[in-house]
Amino acid sequence: MPELAEVEIQSRMLSRRLRGTRIRAIEVRDPKIQLRDRLIGRTIRRIWRRAKFIIFDLTGDRHLLVHLRMTGWFEFVQPARYRLAIVTAKGAAYFADSRRFGTVAVLRGDELRRALAHLGPEPLARSCDLTRLARTRRPIKVALLDQRLIAGVGNIYANEALWRARLDPRRPANRLQAKERQRLQHGIRAALRKGIAYGPQIFEVQTFTVYDRALQPCRRCGTRIRRVVLAQRSTFFCPRCQR
DNA sequence: AACGTACCCTGCCGGC
């Protein structure tokens, strides 16, 4: 489920609970997960996010690289089912992931850099620019999901951002004017910030403006929201105010 | 190079 906003929230929660603590035990409950090196005894120096990855920096040049994919989530109270538990003196984090698409790997620093090298700019960074989107003629909505062009935007926030920027998701990415890309950049930021602002309660309280609102009225102009499929993903937009 | 499709898994939902 998670996109950048949800991953950011998770990363902050993990950091608050586990930063600076020593790993006492690792419990692997799913044979799909294989951890190369022994992590017990290492200290968690930092927990941070890049795109939709969560990275645990450990002592001894080791990094735990986690991707939640569709259904991954960390819990601090032991759930009925989970794939992995990281146990520390300050408590444990349980990695629950019903669809089991999520990935966990132990990497050295150089391997981590390589693993993240292909990612595009962080949308919330001051230096972020969207010029890479002009490299492709695929629909702008599809380009937004390409992590090499911009990192961390997923299907929901792509829809939300395009609605905010009043752009038709089907437009070829390389045909956007610089001014329209600027609008899109603001739309992405605003949508992501709104998500992050929900905090840990995000799943209970989060609402969307266009995502999953087919046939319901546009919140700006009242026109019925349309659903189309682009690159096999549901796409929602207002046919009147998104041009 | 750039684009489309199949696939990895499980849970949930609507329709019959």
Next chain:
DNA sequence: TGCCGGCAGGGTACGT
């Protein structure tokens, strides 16, 4: 009620 197909907010591998 019970079963079944379709669908899901991720990314990758592979074919054209």
